[in-house]
Amino acid sequence: MINAGVSKLGFGCMGLTGVYNAPVPEEAGITIIKHAFEAGITFFDTADAYGPHTNEVLLGKALKQLPREKVQVATKCGIEGFDANGLRVKGTPDYVRASCKASLQRLDVDYIDLYYQHRIDQELGIGIVPYSPLGRGFFAGRAAVESIPSESFPSKHPRYTGENLEKNKVLYKRLEMLSKKYGCSPAQHALSWVLHQGEDVVPIPGNMP
Structure with missing residues (x-):
């Protein structure tokens, strides 16, 4: 972004031209x-799909009625339209370049502070x-929940401390029972769930001593 410092709150402009309401x-x-x-708001969000x-x-x-150098503009591309299946998403390089050029013209500005893809184009791989x-070792096994070395990183993580830990122990036991029903460990269960989120998802479990 050219203007990196943005206000703590931004303003979503979508509703001004009607999506869930009349414009x-x-x-x-x-x-x-x-x-x-x-x-005090300087960050304004729009999109070509709005x-x-x-x-x-x-x-x-x-x-045109604001000091451009004090405003950060975000706009998006990627939603090509709608059809019977819902959103038509596109993110090819040529499409992105053409969309950016068109957005610059519609906004009538020399630059866009933040330009990003509205939806992921899964066809691009x-x-x-x-x-x-x-879960940072949470689903790795009972020992990970019942015995956590005080000098380890997990012992500093909120899910492994205080009331959170006690509540998570209950959740772990419930998951353990469900995993037994399907003949797998909690770790296998967790990885299976992640893998079933899509063919484009590749989890990276590691090892813990």
């Missing part, structure tokens, strides 16, 4: 954005690598 009049939308800026396109145009008009698929 507000253009002047009212501009006034709302200006009021948000005056209240409207579609009209949301970026509205934000662009509001930006983008994988997901979930770390700690065994």
